[in-house]
Amino acid sequence: MAEQLANKIAVVTGASSGIGAEIARAFGAAGASVVLVGRSAERLEQARTAVEATGAAATAVAVDVCADDAPERIVSATLAEFGRIDVLVNAAGVYRPATLDEISDADFDDHWRTNVRAPFRLTRAVRPHLPSGGAVVFVSSASGHVGSAGDIAYCTSKGAVELMVKSLAAELAPQGVRVNAVAPGTVHSPMNAHLLTPEVSQEWLAFTPAGRFGEVSDISPAVVFLASDAASYIHGVSLLIDGGLVAQ
Numbered sequence: 001m002a003e004q005l006a007n008k009i010a011v012v013t014g015a016s017s018g019i020g021a022e023i024a025r026a027f028g029a030a031g032a033s034v035v036l037v038g039r040s041a042e043r044l045e046q047a048r049t050a051v052e053a054t055g056a057a058a059t060a061v062a063v064d065v066c067a068d069d070a071p072e073r074i075v076s077a078t079l080a081e082f083g084r085i086d087v088l089v090n091a092a093g094v095y096r097p098a099t100l101d102e103i104s105d106a107d108f109d110d111h112w113r114t115n116v117r118a119p120f121r122l123t124r125a126v127r128p129h130l131p132s133g134g135a136v137v138f139v140s141s142a143s144g145h146v147g148s149a150g151d152i153a154y155c156t157s158k159g160a161v162e163l164m165v166k167s168l169a170a171e172l173a174p175q176g177v178r179v180n181a182v183a184p185g186t187v188h189s190p191m192n193a194h195l196l197t198p199e200v201s202q203e204w205l206a207f208t209p210a211g212r213f214g215e216v217s218d219i220s221p222a223v224v225f226l227a228s229d230a231a232s233y234i235h236g237v238s239l240l241i242d243g244g245l246v247a248q
């Protein structure tokens with residue numbers, strides 16, 4: 001069987017850690033060449049090595065996605081290395097729980113800049129290069145589908161991502177470009193490792209019908225599918241991958 005992403009050139013942000021690093025690896029295994037984006041050059045290098053171990057070509061761009069020149073740097077590095085961009089995965093994100101009373105303006109702004117403004121600006125910069133058949137996949141969250149106490153900045157940002165995806169899907173479909181999202185529930189990753197104490201885990205698992213948290217490998221196959229030509233009539237969906245959390 002042909003590889004799902006054979007000959008595709010893919011940019012993956014948040015590729016230095018967790019869900020994004022596994023998406024980059026899975027893209028390599030599916031035949032894509034991968035541009036890994038993150039801030040930590042050291043962890044990007046580890047992730048790039050894992051992609052190359054699949055036999056795929058990979059390069060890394062160490063950049064803060066919130067920086068003014070980040071979109072231009074990512075696009076020009078990709079074109080210089082591979083000459084094309086077929087797929088963009090916006091996975092970089094931050095999550096720091098805080099209540100309305102606790103959260104600072106700076107922390108609210110950081111959620112907005114990282115989770116909403118940065119992928120908006122990068123998608124705008126990549127769009128002119130995407131061919132008909134190109135795809136953009138956002139890593140949203142179950143927190144974009146339902147609110148929760150103590151997550152005001154995060155839920156607000158992921159709720160915005162949900163409607164950015166739908167708006168972009170409508171706007172870019174005539175160009176032949178598909179825009180979709182995955183919306184994970186709680187997934188074991190460095191983002192929440194410190195939050196998942198035994199007490200919190202027990203509490204959160206009580207709301208998770210599947211009875212377990214997700215692993216990064218639960219998320220990547222859906223991103224590979226949404227980026228692939230097998231999903232060629234799928235526009236503007238946000239696929240919950242949450243063990244049934246939001247179904248109740």
Ligand SMILES: NC(=O)c1ccc[n+]([C@@H]2O[C@H](COP(=O)([O-])OP(=O)(O)OC[C@H]3O[C@@H](n4cnc5c(N)ncnc54)[C@H](OP(=O)(O)O)[C@@H]3O)[C@@H](O)[C@H]2O)c1
Binds near residue numbers: 091185187190191
């Ligand atoms: N884990 C979960 O339970 C869960 C659930 C739902 C949705 N998500 C979403 O999944 C995505 C990935 O999360 P994760 O769990 O894999 O977290 P993670 O392990 O903390 O990874 C976050 C990634 O985002 C990158 N990043 C953050 N801010 C950045 C910035 N300003 N510039 C460049 N890169 C930046 C980090 O790169 P550096 O560290 O190198 O800067 C890292 O690669 C996020 O969008 C998150 O909201 C996660």
